[in-house]
Amino acid sequence: MKSFDVAAVVTGGASGLGEATTRALAAKGAAVTILDLQEDRGQALAAELGGHTTFVRTDVTDEASVQAAIADATGKDRPLRIAVQCAGIAWAQRTVGRGGEPHDLGAFSRTVMVNLVGTFNVLRLAAAAMSATEPDEDGERGVIVNTASIAAYDGQIGQIAYAASKGGVVGMTLPAARDLATIGVRVCTIAPGLVDTPMMAGMPEEQRQQLASGIPFPKRLAQPSDYAQLALAIVEHGYLNGEVIRMDGALRMAPR
Ligand SMILES: NC(=O)c1ccc[n+]([C@@H]2O[C@H](COP(=O)([O-])OP(=O)(O)OC[C@H]3O[C@@H](n4cnc5c(N)ncnc54)[C@H](O)[C@@H]3O)[C@@H](O)[C@H]2O)c1
Numbered sequence: 001m002k003s004f005d006v007a008a009v010v011t012g013g014a015s016g017l018g019e020a021t022t023r024a025l026a027a028k029g030a031a032v033t034i035l036d037l038q039e040d041r042g043q044a045l046a047a048e049l050g051g052h053t054t055f056v057r058t059d060v061t062d063e064a065s066v067q068a069a070i071a072d073a074t075g076k077d078r079p080l081r082i083a084v085q086c087a088g089i090a091w092a093q094r095t096v097g098r099g100g101e102p103h104d105l106g107a108f109s110r111t112v113m114v115n116l117v118g119t120f121n122v123l124r125l126a127a128a129a130m131s132a133t134e135p136d137e138d139g140e141r142g143v144i145v146n147t148a149s150i151a152a153y154d155g156q157i158g159q160i161a162y163a164a165s166k167g168g169v170v171g172m173t174l175p176a177a178r179d180l181a182t183i184g185v186r187v188c189t190i191a192p193g194l195v196d197t198p199m200m201a202g203m204p205e206e207q208r209q210q211l212a213s214g215i216p217f218p219k220r221l222a223q224p225s226d227y228a229q230l231a232l233a234i235v236e237h238g239y240l241n242g243e244v245i246r247m248d249g250a251l252r253m254a255p256r
Contacts, residue, residue: 001081001140001235004028007052007073008082011035011060011122014042016197017147018086020224021231026053028232030082033073035060035122037087052076060087060118063125070129079133081142083126084231088147089114090199092158108161115165116172119146123176123187131183138238139184145231146173146189150246153191154253166191170244177242186241188234193248196221216250 008025012018013034022045025032031052036042042055056069073080091111095103123144130142148169155163169189177187194200194211200221203211212220230247234240 001136001143001238002138003136004030004082004235006078006081007031007033007076008084009033009035009069009073009080009122009126011058011083011085011118012087012147013084014038014045014055016086016199017192017195017224017227018084019045020228021084021086022053023049024225024228024232025082025084026051031073031076031078033069033076035066035069035087060085060122061113063121066121066125070125074129074132079141080126080129081133081136081140082145082235083122083130083142084145085119085122086147086227087114087118087122091161093161094158095160103160108164111161112165112168115162116168119169120172123172127180127183127185130185135184140186140238141184143186143188143235144176144180145234146187147227148189148191148244150191150193150248150251150253153246156253157256173244174242181241186238188240188242189244190227190230190234191244191246191248192222192227193246193251194221195227196223214251214254215248218249220249222247222249 008030010022013022014036026049034042034055035058046053046055056072058069059065148166151163152166152170173189
């Protein structure tokens with residue numbers, strides 16, 4: 001896609017990777033709709049960026065909620081062509097705990113619901129809206145960037161729910177790209193390693209440094225801007241499709 005003079009939706013756009021992507025897209029001139037549960041942060045970011053950036057409080061697992069957010073994006077003065085999906089939650093619990101107790105089934109379901117079903121919900125509704133637009137000069141109507149995790153491949157002890165949910169996002173990428181080829185919509189997924197987001201900021205400095213030292217190169221946590229840069233590169237690169245890209249400094253996570 002050559003022009004960022006389009007409408008975009010960013011899920012989880014009020015924090016971390018989504019916030020960085022919202023900022024990067026808005027800086028390029030896109031009209032971004034932020035979809036997030038965090039009303040205060042989302043409203044503040046939209047107000048700060050001004051112009052064509054809007055916030056719609058959205059639960060990605062809820063059909064009507066996402067439809068309302070997509071309607072905000074399609075109501076702007078340019079076609080909806082970009083959807084970047086960063087909404088997600090983490091959950092850590094072993095399949096069977098030290099005391100013999102089984103993994104909480106509700107927590108497993110909730111993690112899959114937000115990370116996998118939520119991603120599919122936005123993907124299908126955003127793609128349907130993109131299908132109604134006129135294609136650009138390359139026949140392209142849009143691009144969807146999902147977020148998995150290297151846990152989809154190297155899930156650690158206690159990451160079974162999270163890894164399963166992200167494995168689903170990885171598995172969905174190629175069939176989604178194949179399904180949406182007929183309407184000229186590309187689909188790629190980014191599988192980040194360790195990124196310094198609000199989630200990580202709560203960690204003691206020593207633990208952060210220990211995590212960083214295990215990364216082959218560069219020996220630092222990724223920054224949200226690294227993710228945003230890759231998301232925008234995928235948007236611009238019209239031949240990338242159906243692919244999952246690890247962004248991890250060559251990190252392969254150990255069992256624990
Ligand atoms: N930070 C990392 O190291 C890392 C690594 C690999 C993958 N990821 C993935 O990247 C994505 C973004 O993570 P982050 O670190 O920026 O986290 P974050 O917590 O800073 O941001 C996630 C955002 O998603 C929103 N959200 C959660 N559930 C939602 C729902 N049902 N509907 C709408 N919004 C919802 C939250 O309100 C939050 O603003 C997640 O999918 C996460 O699993 C993060």
